[in-house]
Amino acid sequence: MKDKLILALDQGTTSSRAILFNHSGEIVKVSQKPFEQIFPKPGWVEHDPNDIWSSQISVAAEVIAQHGINGESIAAIGITNQRETVVVWDRETSEPIHNAIVWQDRRTARYCDELKDAGHTDMIKKKTGLVIDAYFSATKLKWILDNVEGAREKAEAGKLCFGTVDSWLIWKLTRGKMFITDVSNASRTMLFNIHTMAWDDELLDLFNIPKAMLPEVKESSEVYGTTATTLFSTKIPIAGIAGDQQAALFGQMCTKPGMVKNTYGTGCFLLMNTGEEAVYSKNNLLTTVAWKINGKTTYALEGSVFVGGAAIQWLRDGARMVRTAPGINHLAEMAEDNGGVYFVPALTGLGAPYWDQYARGAMLGITRGTTDAHIARATLEGIAFQVYDIVKAMEADSGKKSIELRVDGGATASNLLMQIQSDLFGFKIIRPQTLETTVMGAAYLAGLAVGYWDSIDDIQSQWVIEKEFYPKAPQEKVDNMLHYWHKAVKCAQNWIEE
Numbered sequence: 001m002k003d004k005l006i007l008a009l010d011q012g013t014t015s016s017r018a019i020l021f022n023h024s025g026e027i028v029k030v031s032q033k034p035f036e037q038i039f040p041k042p043g044w045v046e047h048d049p050n051d052i053w054s055s056q057i058s059v060a061a062e063v064i065a066q067h068g069i070n071g072e073s074i075a076a077i078g079i080t081n082q083r084e085t086v087v088v089w090d091r092e093t094s095e096p097i098h099n100a101i102v103w104q105d106r107r108t109a110r111y112c113d114e115l116k117d118a119g120h121t122d123m124i125k126k127k128t129g130l131v132i133d134a135y136f137s138a139t140k141l142k143w144i145l146d147n148v149e150g151a152r153e154k155a156e157a158g159k160l161c162f163g164t165v166d167s168w169l170i171w172k173l174t175r176g177k178m179f180i181t182d183v184s185n186a187s188r189t190m191l192f193n194i195h196t197m198a199w200d201d202e203l204l205d206l207f208n209i210p211k212a213m214l215p216e217v218k219e220s221s222e223v224y225g226t227t228a229t230t231l232f233s234t235k236i237p238i239a240g241i242a243g244d245q246q247a248a249l250f251g252q253m254c255t256k257p258g259m260v261k262n263t264y265g266t267g268c269f270l271l272m273n274t275g276e277e278a279v280y281s282k283n284n285l286l287t288t289v290a291w292k293i294n295g296k297t298t299y300a301l302e303g304s305v306f307v308g309g310a311a312i313q314w315l316r317d318g319a320r321m322v323r324t325a326p327g328i329n330h331l332a333e334m335a336e337d338n339g340g341v342y343f344v345p346a347l348t349g350l351g352a353p354y355w356d357q358y359a360r361g362a363m364l365g366i367t368r369g370t371t372d373a374h375i376a377r378a379t380l381e382g383i384a385f386q387v388y389d390i391v392k393a394m395e396a397d398s399g400k401k402s403i404e405l406r407v408d409g410g411a412t413a414s415n416l417l418m419q420i421q422s423d424l425f426g427f428k429i430i431r432p433q434t435l436e437t438t439v440m441g442a443a444y445l446a447g448l449a450v451g452y453w454d455s456i457d458d459i460q461s462q463w464v465i466e467k468e469f470y471p472k473a474p475q476e477k478v479d480n481m482l483h484y485w486h487k488a489v490k491c492a493q494n495w496i497e498e
């Protein structure tokens with residue numbers, strides 16, 4: 001078994017990836033495919049679920065073929081995914097009844113206000129650990145049931161399935177045999193009680209969601225079943241599932257209470273392992289399920305930033321100031337500092353700790369002397385400032401000063417971003433050798449379930465530091481930047497009045 005490989009699938013917001021890992025936790029082969037982002041209206045973000053599936057299955061097939069192996073060489077499959085995104089499909093035909101509504105989508109913001117006005121905030125927070133925001137699945141699912149003709153009747157008759165992306169992929173991988181999710185994904189729906197660890201009837205009533213359309217909730221590391229024979233010409237065990245941020249926490253080996261990681265992907269997500277205790281934040285962070293393994297639930301505190309690397313993508317695709325994402329670094333390095341420019345990348349509102357659904361992007365401090373280099377630098381800083389605000393909220397909650405941060409995700413490839421981040425914090429940033437910790441977490445969860453790895457201790461040593469970044473900027477300069485950043489955030493807040 002140990003000479004086999006683990007196949008981990010990472011269905012991210014902007015691309016689908018498949019990676020083969022060996023027993024030493026090394027990446028053997030990677031295949032990645034971006035897919036279309038659909039923006040039907042300002043503030044709306046959708047994906048075609050068939051695109052999600054076809055990109056994911058094609059990279060899985062490709063990575064196996066390119067490595068010159070077949071399904072027999074795969075010990076297990078682990079799945080990790082963009083969270084909260086809602087897919088609803090027909091149980092009989094497996095056809096989606098609407099595009100997937102993506103976690104970044106803001107269409108249900110007004111309904112969320114109504115929920116707050118009706119006094120549901122405390123009940124929802126207590127049961128789910130979440131704040132009321134369009135980010136989570138429940139209001140998006142309700143929107144589909146309310147807006148797709150005939151959907152509610154079909155859902156009530158048990159003819160529709162709702163799933164986060166993990167459920168959708170597993171449904172397709174098993175040709176409709178398995179309709180499941182795991183606790184980490186379920187905890188992001190706003191329909192799941194993180195204390196009873198079950199779908200919650202009061203929440204289902206509130207959002208008017210028929211129970212018949214919900215998947216069975218499983219642990220994060222167990223053999224759930226196997227892939228359909230037709231896909232890889234053999235049955236491969238599916239043995240690990242986790243939402244991508246929880247998977248990254250696991251992949252970073254933040255397996256003990258108090259350990260923290262931050263992922264810089266499309267968004268930025270900072271998670272602290274809080275062990276068996278569901279800790280509640282007084283500073284607008286989320287309480288969430290990290291994973292459940294062998295009957296033991298581990299919780300986390302989370303700060304979610306909606307636009308992280310996506311700000312760089314906007315600079316590339318929207319503003320067309322750079323041709324590639326890595327190109328931002330070269331451009332930003334041409335400026336010594338931000339030249340007084342501050343960019344609040346609230347392109348889809350602000351997440352933690354502000355939770356402002358009506359904030360929008362703001363660029364301030366522009367003068368005749370402002371160049372594209374200043375804007376590039378302000379973009380990197382805008383990502384780092386948002387993460388700074390979350391670390392401060394977490395410190396206020398825990399009463400402890402942070403001393404280091406483990407990082408991962410595509411945008412950590414930017415040394416400049418990492419240096420800016422360390423300067424703002426005043427402490428060290430640790431970048432591990434494998435930046436693919438999300439997908440590594442999924443591989444570990446699957447490998448542990450099938451006995452490919454014996455225990456967490458068995459894999460602990462596979463986490464290796466690649467580079468550390470230490471603060472260099474004078475405190476006075478940092479304080480001044482933070483002052484202007486917070487002034488800029490105020491301008492971006494509560495912008496939309498529709």
Ligand SMILES: Nc1ncnc2c1ncn2[C@@H]1O[C@H](COP(=O)(O)OP(=O)(O)O)[C@@H](O)[C@H]1O
Pocket residue numbers: 012013014015264265266267308309310311312313325326327328329409410411412413414
């Ligand atoms: N060299 C780089 N410098 C800065 N940002 C980068 C670089 N390479 C990729 N990125 C950013 O990383 C993000 C992709 O990270 P990834 O972890 O793959 O995201 P996701 O899983 O959300 O799709 C993109 O938003 C992109 O802008």
Ligand SMILES: O=P(O)(O)OC[C@H](O)CO
Pocket residue numbers: 011012013014081082083084103243244245265266267
């Ligand atoms: O696709 P990512 O890596 O940006 O992650 C998205 C998150 O899961 C949203 O909560």
